[in-house]
Amino acid sequence: MMVRMSEAIPARRGRTPSADVERELLAAAEAVLVREGPAGLTVRAVAAEAGIAPMGVYNRLGGKDGLVEALLIKGFDRLRVSLEEAFAAAGEPAMRGRFISCGLAYRRFALANPHFYAIMFEDAILHEHDSQEVHDHAAACFGALVRAVEMSAAAGVIAAPDPLEVAQQIWSAVHGAVALELKGLVLTPDPEYTYQAFIATLIRGLAPR
């Protein structure tokens, strides 16, 4: 909002530090993504939302590709923090409960951020050549899951001789459940119940033998 006003009355505005402008641009990009969906995410729409000229988006973020990359990083960081916070939850001293709460957090993130989920994991926007920075943030997000697997295995909740293999299985499970739910393809009466039962199935399947 402040950017919008200051653009409208350029003589009045003071210099805005560059990081602030980028933060506001990114907030505008998220607002457009949430409101219009991935198909509506354009340089023009984000510039209008932020109240600056489209050239400003090109200069600051490198156009559409830069916009998408910045949003992907934001999405991966938000999911990573969600998983880490759920896994660290103080209310669940038992490791089994922390593991479950981490699984539930994945679904909560996806349902609360469906458009982020769509660009992160559903190819809603083509981004074949992600930058190293995007890869690093995506890897950090998967790393949070691998750490949860390692700690759960150390506590005897699951067996994970190869934590990467187990983390991939868990990701397949939660992604599948969430992807079907976001597409309206859960055919049971209560998707939340079915998801919880699925997490329980998964833990039983991964339990030490």
Add this chain to the structure above:
Amino acid sequence: MMVRMSEAIPARRGRTPSADVERELLAAAEAVLVREGPAGLTVRAVAAEAGIAPMGVYNRLGGKDGLVEALLIKGFDRLRVSLEEAFAAAGEPAMRGRFISCGLAYRRFALANPHFYAIMFEDAILHEHDSQEVHDHAAACFGALVRAVEMSAAAGVIAAPDPLEVAQQIWSAVHGAVALELKGLVLTPDPEYTYQAFIATLIRGLAPR
């Protein structure tokens, strides 16, 4: 090819029975889908592939929507048959083996028919108002999974007090694994190994207690 030639030299062709023409049109539609992907599936492209005028596609199939519906029905039927054949496999007398072979068949179908999979389960083409016929074929496909669950439960391989709930969990699992693999998001060295291990995890998780 015969349609193409007969269109080029209309005086020579005899009358082709309507069902044959529709079968050839559908074969042309599949060829376009496989070669060009969902984005390339247009009335014009299918008409060119079949060697008829675009109006012929509208008349026979009802345009783009009809094309997509016909392909969806073909895809659901093909997946249903794959699952049923795998589950009935004579080489696997034990129910546990039949259940596993059914799980492996799902991945095989998806990897062999990625563009079908994309229009069936990935919203690669918007089809919000599917006809009753499409719904019926999709339901028959899911029904094949439910029957496999019921028979596996009857044989004591898994517990399924509510077969629909268990079928949905299994679908979430295999869809998630396959969707990530199709998007290049399996981070383990051998996706086939990881998938097989995942099916084993699932069976353990669903085992009678």
